[in-house]
Amino acid sequence: xxxxxxxxxxxxxxxxxxxxxxxxxxxxxxxxxxxxxxxxxxxxxxxxxxxxxxxxxxxxxxxxxxxxxxxxxxxxxxxxxxxxxxxxxxxxxxxxxxxxxxxxxxxxxxxxxxxxxxxxxx
Amino acid sequence: xxxxxxxxxxxxxxxxxxxxxxxxxxxxxxxxxxxxxxxxxxxxxxxxxxxxxxxxxxxxxxxxxxxxxxxxxxxxxxxxxxxxxxxxxxxxxxxxxxxxxxxxxxxxxxxxxxxxxxxxxxxxxxxxxxxxxxxxxxxxxxxxxxxxxxxxxxxxxxxxxxxxxxxxxxxxxxxxxxxxxxxxxxxxxxxxxxxxxxxxxxxxxxxxxxxxxxxxxxxxxxxxxxxxxxxxxxxxxxxxxxxxxxxxxxxxxxxxxxxxxxxxxxxxxxxxxxxxxxxxxxxxxxxxxxxxxxxxxxxxxxxxxxxxxxxxxxxxxxxxxxxxxxxxxxxxxxxxxxxxxxxxxxxxxxxxxxxxxxxxxxxxxxxxxxxxxxxxxxxxxxxxxxxxxxxxxxxxxx
Amino acid sequence: xxxxxxxxxxxxxxxxxxxxxxxxxxxxxxxxxxxxxxxxxxxxxxxxxxxxxxxxxxxxxxxxxxxxxxxxxxxxxxxxxxxxxxxxxxxxxxxxxxxxxxxxxxxxxxxxxxxxxxxxxxxxxxxxxxxxxxxxxxxxxxxxxxxxxxxxxxxxxxxxxxxxxxxxxxxxxxxxxxxxxxxxxxxxxxxxxxxxxxxxxxxxxxxxxxxxxxxxxxxxxxxxxxxxxxxxxxxxxxxxxxxxxxxxxxxxxxxxxxxxxxxxxxxxxxxxxxxxxxxxxxxxxxxxxxxxxxxxxxxxxxxxxxx
Numbered sequence: 052x053x054x055x056x057x058x059x060x061x062x063x064x065x066x067x068x069x070x071x072x073x074x075x076x077x078x079x080x081x082x083x084x085x086x087x088x089x090x091x092x093x094x095x096x097x098x099x100x101x102x103x104x105x106x107x108x109x110x111x112x113x114x115x116x117x118x119x120x121x122x123x124x125x126x127x128x129x130x131x132x133x134x135x136x137x138x139x140x141x142x143x144x145x146x147x148x149x150x151x152x153x154x155x156x157x158x159x160x161x162x163x164x165x166x167x168x169x170x171x172x173x
Numbered sequence: 174x175x176x177x178x179x180x181x182x183x184x185x186x187x188x189x190x191x192x193x194x195x196x197x198x199x200x201x202x203x204x205x206x207x208x209x210x211x212x213x214x215x216x217x218x219x220x221x222x223x224x225x226x227x228x229x230x231x232x233x234x235x236x237x238x239x240x241x242x243x244x245x246x247x248x249x250x251x252x253x254x255x256x257x258x259x260x261x262x263x264x265x266x267x268x269x270x271x272x273x274x275x276x277x278x279x280x281x282x283x284x285x286x287x288x289x290x291x292x293x294x295x296x297x298x299x300x301x302x303x304x305x306x307x308x309x310x311x312x313x314x315x316x317x318x319x320x321x322x323x324x325x326x327x328x329x330x331x332x333x334x335x336x337x338x339x340x341x342x343x344x345x346x347x348x349x350x351x352x353x354x355x356x357x358x359x360x361x362x363x364x365x366x367x368x369x370x371x372x373x374x375x376x377x378x379x380x381x382x383x384x385x386x387x388x389x390x391x392x393x394x395x396x397x398x399x400x401x402x403x404x405x406x407x408x409x410x411x412x413x414x415x416x417x418x419x420x421x422x423x424x425x426x427x428x429x430x431x432x433x434x435x436x437x438x439x440x441x442x443x444x445x446x447x448x449x450x451x452x453x454x455x456x457x458x459x460x461x462x463x464x465x466x467x468x469x470x471x472x473x474x475x476x477x478x479x480x481x482x483x484x485x486x487x488x489x490x491x492x493x494x495x496x497x498x499x500x501x502x503x504x505x506x507x508x509x510x511x512x513x514x515x516x517x518x519x520x521x522x523x524x525x526x527x528x529x530x531x532x533x534x535x536x537x538x539x540x541x542x543x544x545x546x547x548x549x550x551x552x553x554x555x556x557x558x559x560x561x562x563x564x565x566x567x568x569x570x571x
Numbered sequence: 572x573x574x575x576x577x578x579x580x581x582x583x584x585x586x587x588x589x590x591x592x593x594x595x596x597x598x599x600x601x602x603x604x605x606x607x608x609x610x611x612x613x614x615x616x617x618x619x620x621x622x623x624x625x626x627x628x629x630x631x632x633x634x635x636x637x638x639x640x641x642x643x644x645x646x647x648x649x650x651x652x653x654x655x656x657x658x659x660x661x662x663x664x665x666x667x668x669x670x671x672x673x674x675x676x677x678x679x680x681x682x683x684x685x686x687x688x689x690x691x692x693x694x695x696x697x698x699x700x701x702x703x704x705x706x707x708x709x710x711x712x713x714x715x716x717x718x719x720x721x722x723x724x725x726x727x728x729x730x731x732x733x734x735x736x737x738x739x740x741x742x743x744x745x746x747x748x749x750x751x752x753x754x755x756x757x758x759x760x761x762x763x764x765x766x767x768x769x770x771x772x773x774x775x776x777x778x779x780x781x782x783x784x785x786x787x788x789x790x791x792x793x794x795x796x797x798x799x800x801x802x803x804x805x806x807x808x809x810x811x812x813x814x815x816x817x818x819x820x821x822x823x824x825x826x827x828x829x830x831x832x833x834x835x836x837x838x839x840x841x842x843x844x845x846x847x848x849x850x851x852x853x854x855x856x857x858x859x860x861x862x863x864x865x866x867x868x869x870x871x872x873x874x875x876x877x878x
Contacts, residue, residue: 068588126572126580130756131794133600134589151589155596156791169791201680202711202724211711211723218726228712228724230679231645260645288641 114170115154119144121166128158128167175355175422182313182345185352186252186278186338187212189320191222192360196247196367199227199238201257204290205342206280209252232257236264236277243273246374248324248367251275254342255282255296262300268335269304270400274327274367275335276320277305281446281499282342283530291531292342294446298474298504304400306336306407307475309445313350315426316340318418325364325414331406339474341447341499343531355422363421404476411473429478431470432485434460438467440546441486441520443509444497445471448527448534455539465490466543471505479512487513491520495546496559499528503559523549524559538563575757582608586637596790597621598753598780598797599700603671605756606698607637609763613666615658617642617650619673620707621782622700647672647697648684655693667696667767674701678714678736689743694772696763699736702782710785717805718852719845721837722785728840732852738859740775741811747771749810752779754798755820762810771812779806787836799831804853807860816867818860828853 117128122144129137129145136148137158147158147167159169180188187209190198200210216222225247229235232253239249253261258279268275283293297307306326310316316338323336340346412428419425433453435441442452449470459466469485471478486494498505506524513519523546528534542562549555572580586607593600599621607614616639642650651670658666677685677699685697704722705711712722714734721728741748749762759778766774779797783790800806802822809818828849832838841849865871 124572126576130576130579130605131601133593133597133604133793135585135587135604136589148589153595155793156789157596157601157794160791161794202705202708204708207708207711207723211709214724215726230682230714232680256644285643 115147115152115156115159116168117145117147118166118168121164123164123166125163127161127163131157131161133157175353175359177351178354179349180313180352181208181347181349182310182316182340183208183280183347184212185313185317186320186340187216188354189317190250190276191216192355192357193321193324193364194248194361194366195222195224195250197225197227197239197242198250199229199235199242200252201229201232201235203232203254203257204280205282205346206252206254206278208346209278209280213250232260233264236261236268239275240264240268240271240273243268243275244271244375246367246369248328249275250278252278252280254280255284255293258296258300259284262303265300265303265305265335270396272333272400272403273335274324274333276323276327277335277337278316278320279337279339280342280346281339289530292344292499292528293530294339294499294504295502297337297339298498298500298502300337301475301504304334304404305475306332306334306404306411306473307339308336308411308473309339309471310341310345311447311450311470313345313348314352314424316345317352317354318422318424318426321360321364322414322418324367326407326410328367329406329410329414330370332403332410334400334403334407339446344447353424359421363418407476408473408478408481426472427470429471429473429481430485431472433468433470435467435469435485435491436488437465437490439465439490439550440493440495440543441467441469441491442495442497442539442542442546443469443471443482443486443505445474445505446499448497448499448539451534451536452539455536455543458536459540459543464543464547474505474508477508477512482509482512483516487516487519489518492550493546494520494522495542496522496524497527497534497542497562498524498559499526501526501529501559501561506559521549521552521555523555525562526559527562529561532563579605579608579757579760582611584608584612586612593621594782594784594790596781596783596788596793598702598782598793599671601753601756601794602698602700602759602778602780605759606669606671606763609760610667610669610696610767612637614669615654615663615666616669616671617647617654618671619647619676619700620644620705621673621702622671642670642672644676645680646684647676647681648686648688651695651697652684652688652691652693655695668694669696669698671698671700673705673707674699674703674715674736675705675713678734685740686743689740689745689773689775692773694769696766696772696774696776698763699775699777700780701736701777702780702785703733704782704785706782706785710782718849719838719841721840728845735856737775737777737809740777745773745775746813747774747811749774749776750779750806750808751776752797752801752806752808753781754779754794754796754801755808758808758819765810765812781835785837787839788834792834796831796834799826799834802826803828803831804857805831805849807857809860809864811867814867816863818864 124143136151137145140146156169159167190213198213202210214226217224217226227238229238235251239251242249279297281292281294281297283289284295308319310319319338323338327336415425415428434456452468456466456468496506496509503524510522587604616637618639647670651668655668701715703716704713709723711724712729716722716729716733718732719728737748737750747766751759751762762776779800781793781796788796801808803826808820
């Protein structure tokens with residue numbers, strides 16, 4: 052890609068990640084599992100409207116773990132991650148950044164080799 | 174027999190609309206008032222309410238549809254908030270100029286930019302020139318009662334103006350409170366069904382035209398004169414309806430404004446909305462500490478109760494007025510100042526914008542505001558503009 | 572690395588930061604990430620209501636390394652048009668102008684502005700995140716909500732079929748119109764790359780992105796739902812490029828529509844009759860697309876000139 056004309060407004064990804072980690076902006080809301088509320092009251096909003104209205108259930112204590120032995124380096128998990136937190140390591144395998152992972156389980160569902168496990172518990 | 178239900182402000186507004194037997198609702202969802210639209214739609218689907226519903230493609234379309242329904246003779250209802258209210262600004266003027274009744278519930282929320290989401294009165298006060306009657310509520314029970322009263326006020330033949338019922342976004346729309354809900358018969362006894370006269374709506378007989386061009390020098394100013402007379406009448410009608418409501422249901426809210434302990438107060442805080450309920454408790458605290466304070470909760474912002482306010486706050490004891498509002502534009506400050514312009518022995522007026530975009534105004538903040546009032550008694554040069562209360566100077570300020 | 576993802580994988584740079592405010596399993600997040608990888612860094616970009624999960628919240632900061640102004644709801648076409656003309660005036664002709672617009676914004680409240688944008692022919696890419704409802708305000712129905720779907724403002728199920736936006740933009744003589752789905756990310760990448768060519772602009776790409784919050788599906792099934800939508804025919808993939816109209820990724824065998832409906836909680840209440848109506852709608856839609864494929868093909872003999 053050619054360099055953009057106005058460079059001062061485009062920050063590189065690494066600098067931005069450094070800035071975020073220094074200020075400790077993690078996904079600090081450790082979600083609590085509540086039963087399916089159906090059409091009942093909505094989850095309290097501390098995060099703005101998108102997640103408060105209509106969020107009937109929130110995942111608590113679910114985790115996503117990568118099993119390197121089964122990984123075939125196909126890259127599917129890297130492509131479908133909705134936040135982009137799966138990165139490639141030097142040896143070609145993929146690792147999940149657990150600081151920012153919000154366990155949704157899409158990578159586990161899509162992995163053709165079944166190398167990612169999505170389960171309740173830390 | 175009324176029963177007590179535990180409900181949010183949004184649900185109270187929808188329940189009140191159902192008991193008022195609305196005939197038409199068109200709405201576009203916007204938080205915090207999106208739930209009103211969903212609740213009324215659910216009532217219609219369950220058969221508890223017989224009304225027409227239109228899921229509009231925009232707030233302007235929604236209000237224009239309500240305008241069309243109103244001139245076809247239906248009792249109309251709508252619910253919106255900040256950006257939606259600004260988007261339908263044009264149709265608000267159209268509706269009040271055409272002298273059609275309607276009730277619009279506004280969940281007050283702050284206005285772009287920046288993209289705020291919490292309670293703020295800038296959206297409704299910026300519509301003060303549209304000619305609508307504006308009523309501000311302090312509790313969920315008051316929201317419920319005001320919606321029912323609003324239909325009666327707007328359909329009164331001396332008024333015939335649309336009414337905006339303003340409830341604080343999230344503080345009232347999403348807070349659960351115990352609310353007394355009367356039965357359908359009790360509400361029917363207070364609020365009769367909407368019966369427009371022959372010239373108030375369009376039907377396919379007889380030649381007539383409606384809100385047509387009044388170009389050149391043909392009667393435009395005379396229509397506006399009628400509108401001003403209606404606004405003047407509304408001052409009396411709001412008080413009468415509130416008293417009548419009190420007679421039927423046992424609850425009333427003081428009509429145009431609700432003073433508390435102002436007879437011998439030295440400093441009075443004037444404001445609107447749910448923050449005045451907090452202020453009422455603060456007055457009790459300060460009175461027990463020996464300070465002579467009082468509050469005036471303004472209920473009707475439009476038409477502004479100038480005479481009534483002058484009667485209440487100008488007296489031998491009052492030395493300072495502190496006007497607080499949830500906007501940065503100084504709307505209530507300007508209104509109070511101009512209401513007291515020609516009055517003798519008027520007290521000094523200080524203005525603060527406190528609670529912008531949902532910043533909490535706690536009893537400590539209100540005590541501090543009263544103290545500012547006491548400090549400035551005798552100060553000859555009070556600021557001409559409202560100041561914003563409690564702005565952070567550094568990122569680390571709490 | 573799978574062959575189909577090789578081209579995407581070559582773009583090592585990430586433009587989306589993970590400090591997101593999107594719901595878990597948001598289809599829009601996957602879409603935005605792939606689109607930004609395809610378009611690269613030299614872009615001016617505005618986002619719509621649910622697309623604001625890619626912008627930022629004060630005081631955390633932006634969630635893209637590219638600055639993103641939030642466009643107001645109701646005027647997406649005007650924001651894109653203004654940015655495009657301003658970029659030309661400032662001499663940034665090779666910068667891409669990109670808009671990620673919600674379906675409520677594009678099809679309902681801001682439809683007039685999108686129509687005006689295409690009529691004036693600005694050189695922009697307009698990508699619509701279609702989560703079939705007003706998800707940012709809680710999940711009410713929009714013009715593009717599917718038939719018989721539960722939403723908060725149609726609790727008994729939507730009684731009318733959706734407004735099919737891509738064909739409306741085809742009638743605006745847009746040089747490039749395409750539909751895509753989050754279940755096939757390699758397809759999204761290819762289509763955005765095609766839309767970046769200047770002769771293909773103004774381009775319109777309408778993307779099927781499930782929203783677990785409003786559709787009540789399991790968040791991990793987002794990509795599976797989008798795939799089943801294509802294979803059962805509810806969301807046919809096609810593209811129109813300056814006179815050629817073709818279908819992409821035609822499934823070898825059409826899967827039953829119940830497989831698609833059973834994954835989503837918003838179709839929990841459907842009866843056999845409703846499923847029959849949905850099947851009729853699928854048949855009509857696919858017939859329409861097939862007729863267009865024929866109409867734009869070489870076999871088409873031309874309209875009859877009989878009086």
